[in-house]
Amino acid sequence: MTASPEQPAWRRRAVERSTRAAKLRAEERVQRFLDSAYELIAEKGTTDFTVQEVVNRSKQSLRSFYQYFDGKHELLLALFEDTLAKSANEIREAASSKSDPLRALRLAVEMLHERARPGPDVPRPLFGGFALQLLVKHPSQVAAAHRPLLTVFAELIERAADAGVIAAGRPRRQAALVLQTVIFAAQAHGVPSDGHAEPVTSEPVTSEEVWRFCLGGISGIPPTGRPATA
The missing domain is CATH 1.10.10 (Arc Repressor Mutant, subunit A)
Structure with a gap:
């Protein structure tokens, strides 16, 4: 041949x-x-x-x-992925400016909370109703879209654990729980928070409150025996 x-x-x-x-x-x-x-x-x-x-x-x-x-749905998915990827890059860059690993993690949590809150800024609507629809209908696509953010938060959590300011754990799993908590808290302004039937909208959850809640979930007691603070 x-x-x-x-x-x-x-x-x-x-x-x-x-x-x-x-x-x-x-x-x-x-x-x-x-x-x-x-x-x-x-x-x-x-x-x-x-x-x-x-x-x-x-x-x-x-x-x-x-x-x-293929249609509008695929365009919206592309916008959703693009928004999350850009947010991940911005958060990574901002957090890298902090030498203290716990302050870097706090900054990341607060930045994500601000970006996920409903408002007039371009990316924010994509975290709302459309994201919830995707979660129900296309969970694998949602997981793929969140991967850049998941990686950033896992790296920051691992860095904090290596520095001894939080207890060592499972960084990617902890990061997933943090993302779910932060994004839902940002979107849930209409969810009652004091046991009453009427939604409480006069005092929305702040970024600091979200950070303190997340810190309590991931910090535990570090190897030094002292509670983590930031």
Whole structure:
């Protein structure tokens, strides 16, 4: 059997350049769709927009949209993942500026709580109703979307344990519980908190309260025998 001749180096380089260029164009088009959706969310304060509105704002075609997304649901999922990934990067960068591992963890908890609270900022609506719908219908996708945040918090918890300011445990499991607590606390402003039937909205849960609660859950008694403080 005769082996096929090897492709010339110049041809391989030309194909690689063409592939890179096509990939960059695709990434730019996808980002324009995402940016347009973010703008619509910021204006409306909700994810109640149509695919056509996104297409019109992006100045691209409907056909192009469906080359990259199956529909609005997949676009929203992409926005959800993008928001969480950006939040993870911002939290990691901010926490890295703190030399004290417990203060770094506190900053991470408080930053996440602020970003997850309902409000006019662009990313926040994605933590609300849409996130809850995803959790029920697509739990595996929600888990994948939260992975960057989970990794950041697990690293911070492990760092604090290594420094002896909290008891050693299971960092990723502890991080998962912290994420669930912080995000739910940020979204649950309408949940009664004093035993009465009427929701308590005059005094929302603060970031400091959330931090103290999480600290009590993950700190225990460190090897030094002294309670963790921050």
